[in-house]
Amino acid sequence: RKEVEQDPGPFNVPEGATVAFNCTYSNSASQSFFWYRQDCRKEPKLLMSVYSSGNEDGRFTAQLNRASQYISLLIRDSKLSDSATYLCVVKMVGGANNLFFGTGTRLTVIP
Amino acid sequence: EPEVTQTPSHQVTQMGQEVILRCVPISNHLYFYWYRQILGQKVEFLVSFYNNEISEKSEIFDDQFSVERPDGSNFTLKIRSTKLEDSAMYFCASTVDPNSPLHFGNGTRLTVT
Numbered sequence: 001r002k003e004v005e006q007d008p009g010p011f012n013v014p015e016g017a018t019v020a021f022n023c024t025y026s027n028s029a030s031q032s033f034f035w036y037r038q039d040c041r042k043e044p045k046l047l048m049s050v051y052s053s054g055n056e057d058g059r060f061t062a063q064l065n066r067a068s069q070y071i072s073l074l075i076r077d078s079k080l081s082d083s084a085t086y087l088c089v090v091k092m093v094g095g096a097n098n099l100f101f102g103t104g105t106r107l108t109v110i111p
Numbered sequence: 112e113p114e115v116t117q118t119p120s121h122q123v124t125q126m127g128q129e130v131i132l133r134c135v136p137i138s139n140h141l142y143f144y145w146y147r148q149i150l151g152q153k154v155e156f157l158v159s160f161y162n163n164e165i166s167e168k169s170e171i172f173d174d175q176f177s178v179e180r181p182d183g184s185n186f187t188l189k190i191r192s193t194k195l196e197d198s199a200m201y202f203c204a205s206t207v208d209p210n211s212p213l214h215f216g217n218g219t220r221l222t223v224t
Contacts, residue, residue, distance in 0.1 A: 034212055043202055043215040044154060087154070091210075099213065101154040 023088030115216035134203030
């Protein structure tokens with residue numbers, strides 16, 4: 001069973017649309033959660049951390065459901081520049097390597 | 112904003128050759144990592160490094176791999192005898208503490224022919 005699972009997409013949405021990505025993780029001992037964004041052949045860049053109470057950063061909203069071991073990312077009013085792959089990243093308790101990456105969800109925002 | 116920098120951006124090498132990938136982490140960071148990403152696949156952990164020694168390594172990081180922090184700024188990944196399957200993007204990352212998000216470098220694309 002994969003540690004972190006994401007719908008690979010692709011999601012093709014028009015500008016201005018709202019789109020949501022989901023992610024599930026297998027290890028209930030997971031401690032911290034992040035969404036990273038990765039452009040084609042570039043490095044992953046932190047988009048936002050995900051807090052237990054849910055958090056918002058401008059057009060982006062992240063939510064965590066520990067009981068269901070589920071994380072989501074909502075993007076409102078999509079821009080062309082939002083086109084990228086969105087990586088769900090989970091950090092486990094303890095150990096130096098406690099970062100697990102999902103395979104990513106590809107988003108294309110269409111004019 | 113300070114950045115993690117990696118060189119070269121693209122390295123082409125023949126199978127069996129040694130390569131050294133270089134990274135300059137953010138200056139006040141203490142924890143350093145190497146990850147790799149085979150084209151079309153997920154980012155995978157290779158090794159973490161703290162206090163001048165390896166903290167943890169994955170199954171991928173076998174005897175062909177080694178890491179070094181030769182001075183106060185550089186952090187290198189060496190592959191002694193490259194294989195075709197080593198072709199991937201290699202990302203260096205650093206963080207000030209292990210509970211903070213990682214900052215990734217721009218990556219080195221390694222192509223083994």
